[in-house]
Every structure is written in structure tokens, then in C-alpha cells.
Amino acid sequence: MKGPLRGLSVRAAAGVLAAAAAAAAVQFDAPSRRAYRTDLSYDGRHAFVRLRWRADFASSRGGFRSAWNHDYPRAEQNLSAIVNELTSLDVRTDGSLILTLDDPELFKYPIAFMWEPGFWNLTDREAESFRAYLLKGGFAVFEDFDGAAQWNNFEAQMRRVLPGGRFVRLDNAHRIFDAFFEIKDIHAIVHPMSHIRPSYYGLFEDNDPSRRLMVVANYDNDVPEYWEWSGQGLFPFDTSNEAYKLGVNYLIYGMTH
Template sequence: MKKLSKILLLLHLLLAPTVQAQEIAILKYGGGGDWYANPTALPNLINFCNQHLRTTLNPKPSTVEVDSPNLFQYPFLHMTGHGNVFFTQEEAENLRMYLLSGGFLHIDDNYGMEPYLRKELAKVFPNKEWIELGADHPIFKQQYKFPKGLPKIHEHDGKRPQAFGIFDNNRLILLFTYESDLGDGWEDPEVHNDPKEVRLKALQMGANIISYVFKS
């Protein structure tokens, strides 16, 4: 029965309507963490990409749960939060199948989720390691150039910003942006009162991620 379910889900991904080919969804997870953090961030990034990259992303991102078959409708998932993350085994299997079937997950640590995330992603990919992306990775060389790699948007612990990836057959399937807080930079200006140049840098890096995923 489980094998049949997997086949049906793969067919769902392959046969998903083309109208949804450029939709982004926010990943709703369990464990008590605030998956809903930064409510204005993703809409602002989508608007920026539609204006400057000429993408046709749905301006209103959807929300999808980790164990939902609807996961496969979205080529790009975004996940954020400050605290605890928990995946059931069923959720871990569904997320693994989604990523191995062509999906992509960007996780932006809004501060505090990293230790929980490491434990839960080990359920999803017990045999895969996080690999830090060097500044020479193509994701930093899309329309906007970041010769030093991931930019620093908000200061928390004084650590350098890092971008970690999980790969499958040389394809980047998961990106974890850490100690950068891109999502805060995507939010409405009055939320954090970031300087214009800081918000622009965050939006440009976000646009690079979008560009990289949809071109790959």
C-alpha cells in the first residue's frame, strides 16, 4: 500500500497543472515552532522577483503541511521560524520523496531553529550530509553577484553567515541559510527598520535563490 501511495504521489507531481508550475508555498511544520514567522517576507520577495526577474509567481504564497500530497504541486517550498521543528516519520518520508522527485526546499533560520532542524533533517536524509556552499557556487552568481557568498542581514550571535546544501546526484535539493536572516530583510520596511540597502541586498539574494531553482 505504501509503495502504491508513493507511485501515486510521483504521478501527481508529474501531472500537476502547468498553471501551478511557478507557485511557492510556505511549509507548515509541527513541534511548536513559528512556521508562520515573517508574514510579509515571501510576498515581498515574490513581488521583487516578478518585477525584476520577470517571473510569474503567484503573488500570494500558499501554505502546505509536510505530510500533505499537495506538497508535490509546488516546485519551491520555503520554511522559516525561530524554534522547535518536529517531523513524524510519515512527514519525513513525504518530504524526502518530494525533494528526490524534483522539489526544492529553502530553509531560512529566523534565529534559533538550527539545532532542532539538524535532528529532524536526519530523519529525512539519514545518509546525507550538509555541505557548506562556497562563494563560487552559482547561486551567488545569478542576476545579482555576491562575491563573498551569503550576505549578513541581521546580527544575532556575531557568527558569519553560512549557506548549507543537501545534494542528490549533484542537484541542490535543499538550501539552509544560517546566521543571515534573509527573511527579516524581505519583510515590510517598518517591521525591522532596516536600511534600504540592507533590504535590497536581502531581496537580491532571495531573487538569486528563486532564479537558480527555476533555471535548474
């Protein structure tokens, strides 16, 4: 299905989202990494971009043995399927991209997601390239980190990227939370494991909240965990629905700002 659904009532849109979420969960219930491509060539369509960074022993999680691959590939598969169904974006659903921060290909894609930045460690080259990406219009979403130690590491790495940048707490009034779906209470999307209350922080162009949001950090949360396991009965359906709405809003905001 193509064509924007902005004209739908909130109730109707929520119903469509619920149906799409269920369909995505069924379609990607047991994804095969071999069938899901990461070698996509740029063709003008939107492709989900996951940022890969160097890992050490402290961030080893199995699989690719790195924290950056948490929730892969089910999270991006499910979210991409829903965005493809509900918006006018022409989305790649046959695969996604895994790019390093200094990969020139990153500049072809306006939105990038990073997992577990609490363990992230930059090189000087990566910091310089990522800075250029953000200043030239890129939008980055940071997911899946919690606690003071992880926040401090994330903030330290971002100071290397944007030395003068300052994070500010976002509330429901910011337009990113109404970019496509209205999210009435962003704090209701609690951490799926610890159930702690999340916080959302933004870094704006020229540190001016009236300008473009370049970075958003979902702190004390793991929103993609809901995308990964939607339809499996692990988490409340309503919360999973809100998590999908948040993901759709991020993508729409990144594509339109």
C-alpha cells in the same frame, strides 16, 4: 513588467531592484491577511510556498501561535512582487500557499521555504513525503534559526528525511549565488537582529557537490526579516537589497535545476 533582465549591467540591475524593493515596501506596508489568499488553486504560475509544521509550546510565537509563520505574510508578498517585476517568471502576487510536508499539493511546486527549523519536529509520514519531494526534484530553503541547539535539531530532523545526507558549507563560488544577481559577499547579509556572521549550508543530490542542490540552510540568519521590513528604515538599505537578491537567486535556481 515581464521579460528576463539577464542582459542588464550589474549597476542597472541593482537600480531596478532598488526601485522594485521600494515599490514593494509601499504596496505591502500594511498587508491584510484577509486580503492575501492562502487558498490558491494550481494554475501553472509560480506561487510562494511556506511549509507548515506541527508546533508545541516551545515554538509558540503568537499569530498562528507557531514559529513556522514568522514574517508572514509580508515577507512572501514583498519577495513575490520583486520576482514578478524583475524576472520572466509568471508569479502569483495575490496570495501564497501554506502547505504541510505531507500534502500532495506540494509536488506541484518546485520550491518551498521553511521558517525556524530549530523547533521543527517531524512525523514519520512527513519525513517520507518530504524525502520523496526532494528526490523528485524539489528544492527547499530553511530560514531563521541560529545557535548550536537549533542547528542540532534541524540536522536531526533532516537525517530522518534523508538518512545519508550530509550538509556542506557553501561559499560565494557556488552557482546559486549567481543564479540571477551576482552576490559578491554572502556573509555581508548579517543577521538583522544580532548582526552575527551567517553561514550557508547545502545538501546535494547523492552528496555530490557537482550535482543538484536540494536543500539550502541559511544558518545564523533571518534573511526574510529584511524582506518583511524593507522600506521601513529598520535595516540598512544596501543589506536589504542584498537580501532580496539572495531570495531572487534562490527562486531562479529552484526553477532552473
